Amino acid sequence: MNNAPALLNLAVLSLFAVLAAPLPAAELTVYTYDSFVSEWGPGPQLEKAFETQCACDLRFVGVEDGVSILNRLRIEGEQTRADVILGIDDGLLVETRATGLIAAHEVPLDGLSKTLDWQDADFLPVDYGYFAFVYDSSRIKAPVTSLKALVASDAKVIYEDPRTSTPGQGLMLWMKAVYGDQATAAWKQLAQHTVTVTKGWWEAYSMFLEGGADYVLSYSTSPAYHVVTESKDQYRAALFSEGHVAQVELAARLKTSQQPALAQQFLAFLVSPEAQAVIPVTNWMLPVIDAVTLPPVFSQLIEPARIGFTPEAVAGSRQDWIAEWRSAAVKD
Amino acid sequence: MPSSYRGGAGRVLALAGLSGLVAVTGVAFYGLIGFSGQVADPGTLQDPYFYGILGFSLKQAALSAGLSVLLGYPVARALYYLPGLWFRRTFLTLCLLCFVLPTLVLITGLVLLLGHSGRLAPLLGADWNLYGLKGILLAHVFLNLPFVVRALYLQLLHIPDTAWRLALQLGLPALTRWRLVEWPMVRGRLLVLGGFVFVLCFNSFAVVLALGGGPQATTLELAVYQALKYDFNLPEALTLAWVQFAIAGTLFVLLGRLGGSSWLVLEQGGDRVPVPGRWSRLGHGGVYLLCALFLLLPLLVLLPALADIPASLRLAPLLQALLNSFLLALACVIPATLLAWLLLWPQRLAQLQQRPRRRQLLEWLSTHTLAAPAMVLSVGWYVFVLPRLDLAQWGPVLVVLLNLVLTLPFALQQLRPRLLQFDAQYAPLCAGLKLAWPERLALEWRWLGGSLRAAFALVLLLAMGDVAVFALFGNEAWTTLPWLIYRYAATYRMQEAALASLLLLVVCGVLVWLLEQGRDGGA
Amino acid sequence: MGVLELDRVRIAREDWALEYDFQLESGAILTLQGRSGAGKTTLLLLVAGFEAPDSGDIRWQGHSLLPLPVAQRPVSMLFQDHNLFEHISVWRNLGLGMGRQRTRSWEQAVRDGAEALGIGTLLGRMPATLSGGQRQRVALLRTLLRPEPLVLLDEPFVGMDPQTHALAGEWVRARAKAGGKTVLLVTHHAQDRALGDRNRVLGV
Known part of the structure; x- marks a missing residue:
């Protein structure tokens, strides 16, 4: 074997290391999920906008x-490099708080949309959306109008x-909110016409498409993507009469941060009109403040009633509910 | 000749390499145990759900292995008895490609073909459902049958010409010929291959994740993943991992005992196979055709994506991701191949010294990462390094390291039989000629030829298809192509995802084809 | 006193045992005959170091060979089979293990030897394209051109026609004498006795 490829490897690896090496100046590290920072996600635009106001990296x-x-x-734990976390949802709020690493956000909540009714002092909502079943209206002319109807259908x-x-x-919470103690039977019924349960x-969505x-x-909000990016309007979300469970995506800052003021400034920025105008059309979720101009399709989306449980209730029962689903959602 | 072969410096190096390999697994378990403070959670074993998972893992693995071997054997025979088959070499290349195909690409193909509204859905009846056991078996057979075909075909090629000549000369009828000449040659191999496929499928993750479809189809590996990631229940994950490791590891020990002798095939036969009669020619041809169809359809069905290239597609990130994947895989493949060769050194020595136990132990240790739960290896390392190293800097190194450890068994498997054959034929000659190290090395590399290329191709492509390790250690600064596919899809860009899958498939195809060029015998 | 001494060498396996006790003077050729299983090959393997005796000693110039591994014994051996690496050319096979001794004069000796053995035109070929007799002659050439003073030949004339056999036999004797080699030659042809300075029949 010759040595050239091995040397090349070394060179490449060290190049990676150099590219990824930290830069100087005030730095704010934000942990988020991957698609948030992809070039089509909100990350790049938010970064640019915030860096012009903060003189930081x-x-x-x-x-x-x-x-x-x-x-x-x-x-x-305490050694984390994160100053801010972004993208935990309300279902994980209790567990995240339990790490003992979260500091109060100190951002006034009165500007937030009333539908959210958000009061938490540690976690700040960044966007939200309702879970919904999406269908192709060119194939299904009379969609189901309730969760019970969907479960009972074939x-x-x-x-x-x-x-x-x-x-x-979200669906698990939805089933529990609608069926309560009868959820086992409902899961079983749903399993009979479930094509698959994906990771x-x-x-799931690509299989559906x-x-x-x-x-x-x-x-x-899924239909909005197809309208805005693909100019396809046949995909719709079915409005269920029982109401829908919502997902609220959250941001928080960490106690261990060396940049508490900067972190707080970033949290405030996230709920500003500037950032809130970016998020819906990149992350395909709803803004958490009302005064945001959005593409017209957002006004055609369904506006469901919100049902569900508090984060504390979810945290307390999740294991039981999962065990219930695990044994019930099996095809006969 | 127990005392006539000595290891020298190579053996010391090899043992150091082996210790390093074992240490990688050790660190992973240490990471998890150290963090949770618990070695296992015995409570897990009292949950009936656990036995459901265990039962399903075993069942699907046994079925996958059985089907792959049962279906692969006739195909290998067709290739052997009809040397004039059309596109035989291309077919063998396709077999290699299928084995290393990124699962991501395969699943897309299977769904487009056999999904609810796939191309073949109308033929399948209303009750057809790809998801669940059927889908898992289809995907596992697709991935492993080609591997079985290649290995068995190679084994058949080793039937010495003289055996056939003798059988024909004695006028033995076909069935007797099969029983006396062919069956003894493949019997051991069938068992070993079946066992190997069983272990691969027992530890299967991506396929079950994608096609499993709910709680009734969960494997141990998947359950480990769920316990680690979503419940952050490390003791439970460890318990499941121990069980998985114990079962797969025991199986490996048994395989080592059963399969040892079948590697010691000396003669290289070839083109003097008995000419089959007209009907059996038709039979062989039919089997060959069906298998080719089975392997090609899920790949061809991806092509229409080309007709629908979205305007938003940008080539630069695709190519950058492709380059990153390639460089990472290359950084993995060279040390993996070298390490495989090095680790085989003491095993070959043990074989020459007629110490089978020692050889089996070394063999088991060097390939143990095939039995160890991959999820535990990567998450264990993740837990271990996060507080110690900056992932932004060390990410690529860790991705390379873990992929190296996970793909090493495949390189070993390719090189081992060929090197054992070298020793069986030439060990006395090498010793007698008093060859110097560089000369010996050059001689062996040349001898390895096609096996070396196959090892290279396997490791390269398996590493290129990696998603699981990258998901933990990677970041957006050096996104790989498979990861980019996930990312496209996660942001509703399904067409881009389909195109990127196609690109990945084409690149894998070209690489396999290049590596297969100029290899003798086609296997 | 002989240069090669086998001093009450005994080797036993499950169902057989052999004993050797003889000496050979420097530069002599000893032919070994005997029926199958008489221990001809085993004797060569013992001297070369591929087998170890249970008792007794094998000495070369008064020093025991037993502590030495194969590669350090003063032995050049021709095996019954697998004398040539199939994946490299005849020429490269001939040069293996020669290291710095691959000088011009060595090359010339190879060419001369190949010419004398009638394989002068085959040096660029791959072993698989040669007949059995041709392969044996290539192996013979290499074995005798190596520098080691003790040469072990196990059935070197297999596969050769009578004429070639005679030619090769003559060449072996001439070459051994010219190089001052001590030779053990296992054969089952009675005519090869003529090549030996001494002859032994094992197992009677």
Whole structure:
């Protein structure tokens, strides 16, 4: 074997190291999920906008998804390099607070949208969305109008695993909110016409787009993407009469941060009109303040009633509910 | 000749390499145990859910292995008995490609073909559902059958010409020929291959994740992942991992005992196979055709994505990601191949010294990462390094290290039989000629030829397809192509994802093809 | 006193045992005959170091060979099979293990030897394209051109026609004498006795 490729490897590895080396000046490190910082996500625009006001270097660290942010905090503990975390959702709020690493955000909450009714002193909402079943209106003319109707139907359904995906957990809460103690029977009934339960949202959604099912569990905002980016308007979210469970994505700053003021400034920036105008059309979620101008399609989205549980209630019962789903959602 | 072969410096180096390899696994477990303060959670074993998972893991692995071997054997025979088959070499290349195909690409292909509204859905009846056991088996057979075909074909090639000549000369009928000449040659190999596929499928993760479809189809590896990631329940994850490691590891020990002798095939046969009759020619041809169809369809069905290139597609990030994937894989493949060769040194010595136990132990240690839960290795390392190192700087090194450890068994497997054959034929000659190290090395590299290229191709492509390790240690500054596919898809860019999958497939195809060029015998 | 001494060498395996006790003077050629299983090959393997005796001693110039590994014994051996690496050319096979001794005069000796053995035109070929007799002659050439003073030949004339056999036999004797080699030659052809200075029949 010759040495040239081995040397090349070394060169490449050291190049990686150099490229990734930290820069000087005041630095704010934000842990978030990977798609948030991808070039089509909100990350790049937010970074540019914030850096012009703060004279600092905003550094996003993308990890796989929301729960990975929490796991990373748990592992790193007090030694974490993060100043801010962004992208934990309300389902993980209690566990995140339990790490003891979170500091109060000190951002006034009165500017937030009233529908959210948000009071938490540690976590600040950044965007939110309702879980909803999305269908193709060119194929389904009379969509179901309630969760009970969907469960009782024989429509092909794809949803996500509540253990591994946020929408999946949302559906679990939704089922518990609608069926309560009868959830076991409902899961069983749903399993009879479930095409598959996927690990994550995109597996489910891409299968649906390829024609894999009649309904897919997604967000009420999903149709907006197809209109804005693809000019396709046949995808709709079904409005259910029982109400919908919401997901609220949160940001928080850490006690261990060396830049508490800068971190607080960034949190305030996240709920400013400037940032809130970016998030809906890049992250495809709803803004947490009202005074934001959005593409017209956002006004055509369904506006469901919100049902569900407090983060504390979710944290207290999640294990039981997952065990229930695990044994019930099996096809006969 | 127990005392006539001595190890020298190579052996010391090899043992150092082996210790390093074992240390990688050790650190991973240490990371998890150290963090949680618990070695295991016995409570897990009392949950009926655990036995459901265990049962399913075993069942799907046994079925996948059985099907791969049962279906692969006739295909290998067709290749062997009809040397004039069309596109035979291309087919063998395709086999290699299928084995290393990134799961991501395969799943897309299978869904487009056999999903609810796939191209073949109308033929499958209303009750057809790709997800669940059927889908898992299909994907596992697709990934492993080609591997079985190649390995068995190679084994058949080793039937000495003289055996056939003798059998024909004695006028033995076909069935007797099969029983006396062919069966003894493949029997041991069938068992070893079946066992190997079983272990791969027992530890399967990505396929089960994508096609499993809910709680009734969960493997141990997947359960480890869920426990680690979503419940952050390290003791439970460790318990599951120990069980998985114990079962897969025991199986490996058994395989080592069963399969040892089948590597010692000396003769290289070839083109003097008995000419099959007309009907059996048709049979072989049919089998070959069906298999080619089975392997090609899920790949060809991806092509229409080309007709629909979205305007938003930008080439630069795609190519950058491709380059990153390639460089990372290259950084993994060179040390992996060298390490494989080095680790084989004491095993070959043990073989020459007729110490089978020692050889089996060394063999097991050097390939143990195949049995160890990959999820534990990467998450264990993640837990271990996060508080100690800056991932932004060390990420690439860790991605390379873990991929190296995970792909090493495949390189070992490619090189081992060929080197054992070298020793069986030439060990006395090498000793008698008093060859110097560089001369010996050059001689062996040349001898390895196709096996070296195959090892190279396997490791390169397996490393290029990695998503799991990158998901933990990577970041957006050096995104790889498979990760980019996930990312496209996670932001609704399904067409870009499809195109990027196609690009990945094409690149893998070209690499396999290049590496297969100029290899003799086609296997 | 002989240059090669086998001093009550005994080797036993599960179902057989052999004993050797003889001496050979420097520069002599000893032919070894005997029926199959009489221990001809085993004797060569013992001297070369591929087998170890259970008792007794093998000495070369008064020093025991037993502590030395194969590669350090003063032995050049021709095996019954696998004498040539199949994946490299005849020429490269001939040069293996010669290191710095691959001088011009060595090259010339190879060419002369190949010419004398009738394989002068085959040096660029791959071993697989040679007949059995041709391969044996290539192996013979290498074995005798190596620098070691003790040469062990195990059935070197297999596969050769009578004419070639005679030619090769003559060449071996001439070459051994010219190089001052001590030779053990295992054969089952009675005519090869003529090549030896001494002849032994094992197992009677």
